Amino acid sequence: ETGVTQTPRHLVMGMTNKKSLKCEQHLGHNAMYWYKQSAKKPLELMFVYSLEERVENNSVPSRFSPECPNSSHLFLHLHTLQPEDSALYLCASSQGDHPGGQYFGPGTRLTVT
Amino acid sequence: AQTVTQSQPEMSVQEAETVTLSCTYDTSESNYYLFWYKQPPSRQMILVIRQEAYKQQNATENRFSVNFQKAAKSFSLKISDSQLGDTAMYFCAFSVTSDSNYQLIWGAGTKLIIKP
Numbered sequence: 241e242t243g244v245t246q247t248p249r250h251l252v253m254g255m256t257n258k259k260s261l262k263c264e265q266h267l268g269h270n271a272m273y274w275y276k277q278s279a280k281k282p283l284e285l286m287f288v289y290s291l292e293e294r295v296e297n298n299s300v301p302s303r304f305s306p307e308c309p310n311s312s313h314l315f316l317h318l319h320t321l322q323p324e325d326s327a328l329y330l331c332a333s334s335q336g337d338h339p340g341g342q343y344f345g346p347g348t349r350l351t352v353t
Numbered sequence: 354a355q356t357v358t359q360s361q362p363e364m365s366v367q368e369a370e371t372v373t374l375s376c377t378y379d380t381s382e383s384n385y386y387l388f389w390y391k392q393p394p395s396r397q398m399i400l401v402i403r404q405e406a407y408k409q410q411n412a413t414e415n416r417f418s419v420n421f422q423k424a425a426k427s428f429s430l431k432i433s434d435s436q437l438g439d440t441a442m443y444f445c446a447f448s449v450t451s452d453s454n455y456q457l458i459w460g461a462g463t464k465l466i467i468k469p
Contacts, residue, residue: 273456282459282460282461282462283444285457288456296456328396330398332398340403341386341400341403341457342400342457343400344390344398344399346395346396346397347396347397347398349396
């Protein structure tokens with residue numbers, strides 16, 4: 241599946257570091273999403289962008305900062321994370337006006353030490 | 354509240370058998386879409402099958418089919434002739450048409466193991 245790509249695939253960072261996750265979709269979609277997937281917990285929606293405007297922010301701590309410069313790219317900027325932020329971060333895209341489902345990238349496995 | 358319940362945390366079957374994963378949901382909306390996603394050990398989330406709630410005919414996709422019972426708010430997934438590559442977490446989800454962004458409401462998932 242190469243429609244949605246994510247980099248890096250694995251990231252280890254200290255609590256004082258600043259890093260960014262990148263997502264790129266090649267499907268011509270106009271909506272993009274960040275999810276957090278922790279072990280033994282349901283998938284958590286973090287942010288939704290539609291037409292490059294943020295339309296959802298599900299009470300996510302400010303240490304996570306999303307950026308959507310255009311409809312094909314989505315970033316998640318990370319700073320002063322906590323160990324409990326260690327998880328798989330999934331990016332997805334969809335055609336916002338067509339409920340065909342969301343298409344996911346392979347995820348970034350983040351470990352905060 | 355809109356919810357999805359997958360009552361089977363884990364299932365295992367022998368290769369080539371048929372297996373059915375259950376899913377129930379709750380919404381007061383009448384127009385919505387239902388999905389099954391598969392997440393193998395690689396962690397890549399893959400859309401398996403989708404169903405429009407206004408369609409009575411059950412969706413099929415090769416060995417995957419659904420049993421959609423709208424009145425019961427049930428949306429089960431049947432996998433026929435199961436293969437080792439079907440081993441994965443399976444998530445049921447839905448989105449309502451009144452949400453212009455079609456955000457998905459997710460179940461907790463069922464871990465399916467196909468044994469050789």
